Amino acid sequence: MTAYENILIETKGRVGIIRLNRPKALNALCADLVRELGQALDGFESDLNVGCVVLTGSDKAFAAGADIKEMKEKSYQDVFLEDFITVGWEKVSQIRKPIIAAVAGYALGGGCEMAMMCDFIIAADNAKFGQPEITLGTIPGAGGTQRLPRFVGKSKAMDLVLTGRMMDAVEAESCGLVSRLVPLGQLMDEAIATAEKIAGMSLPATMVAKEAVNRAFETTLAEGIRFERRTFHATFAFEDRKEGMNAFADKRKAAWKHR
Numbered sequence: 001m002t003a004y005e006n007i008l009i010e011t012k013g014r015v016g017i018i019r020l021n022r023p024k025a026l027n028a029l030c031a032d033l034v035r036e037l038g039q040a041l042d043g044f045e046s047d048l049n050v051g052c053v054v055l056t057g058s059d060k061a062f063a064a065g066a067d068i069k070e071m072k073e074k075s076y077q078d079v080f081l082e083d084f085i086t087v088g089w090e091k092v093s094q095i096r097k098p099i100i101a102a103v104a105g106y107a108l109g110g111g112c113e114m115a116m117m118c119d120f121i122i123a124a125d126n127a128k129f130g131q132p133e134i135t136l137g138t139i140p141g142a143g144g145t146q147r148l149p150r151f152v153g154k155s156k157a158m159d160l161v162l163t164g165r166m167m168d169a170v171e172a173e174s175c176g177l178v179s180r181l182v183p184l185g186q187l188m189d190e191a192i193a194t195a196e197k198i199a200g201m202s203l204p205a206t207m208v209a210k211e212a213v214n215r216a217f218e219t220t221l222a223e224g225i226r227f228e229r230r231t232f233h234a235t236f237a238f239e240d241r242k243e244g245m246n247a248f249a250d251k252r253k254a255a256w257k258h259r
């Protein structure tokens with residue numbers, strides 16, 4: 001298995017777990033960490049024994065944002081020419097398998113954006129979300145101005161982006177950023193149990209379900225419905241679709257082949 005310096009990876013059954021692990025910097029997302037994250041996601045994406053991924057950090061920080069110390073001396077030419085920390089980042093939103101963010105502590109700036117790139121967020125009661133880039137004289141750079149309004153609406157997104165304030169876990173759940181809120185001590189149990197449930201479904205079915213929901217954010221309602229209809233019809237090509245319906249009729253548990 002690849003040795004990583006800034007992340008820890010493990011698998012539990014069909015669940016792949018990635019833990020951001022730069023505790024001294026509150027998991028600030030330096031280039032090496034983001035590169036390793038991209039590699040780990042590629043590994044889980046191509047592993048047929050993994051059906052769902054959990055991305056998490058520590059009890060204190062999911063991630064306190066991109067690494068400000070690494071960024072601060074960069075020029076426009078630097079960030080443009082090297083396409084600054086883009087490749088590993090995009091992998092989080094491009095992975096085709098389901099991915100859950102399990103967030104405790106700070107999820108700020110790029111940390112909040114990374115959590116939003118996942119399919120949904122389960123938060124511990126100590127989680128704090130925010131887009132503080134404005135306090136650094138810049139703006140969110142990994143989707144904060146685009147994904148946050150889609151989760152929480154314009155008014156709250158503007159409030160967060162323009163003031164840079166943090167939002168606690170209760171506020172984050174009540175405005176729809178977070179799907180479930182649990183006590184800190186139960187975060188990983190809840191996230192892994194949820195991932196196991198998803199990974200226990202037919203893999204191609206979960207992958208097309210994810211693709212169809214994500215289409216809702218990219219198109220009109222009529223086109224989205226058309227996409228859903230075609231994709232629903234396409235599931236009739238899956239061996240697992242036949243098995244799932246036969247298992248229901250036979251009153252037995254489906255035996256997925258993930259095909």
Ligand code: DAK
Pocket residue numbers: 024025026028029064065066067068069070084085086089106108109110111132133136140141142
């Ligand atoms: N970068 C670098 N180091 C950080 C850091 C960060 N974002 N956040 C914390 N640290 C470091 C601190 O410097 C400190 O290091 P030492 O001084 O011990 O060496 C250590 O972590 C512990 O932090 P504190 O001493 O500050 O701990 P506190 O508990 O007092 O405060 C805090 C916690 C989270 C409130 C505070 O650390 C803080 O405000 N951190 C900065 C939060 C922030 O502004 N984040 C937004 C960064 S900008 C893009 C992708 C992503 C992005 C942009 C583009 N592309 C794909 C193009 C994202 C940009 C950002 O995220």
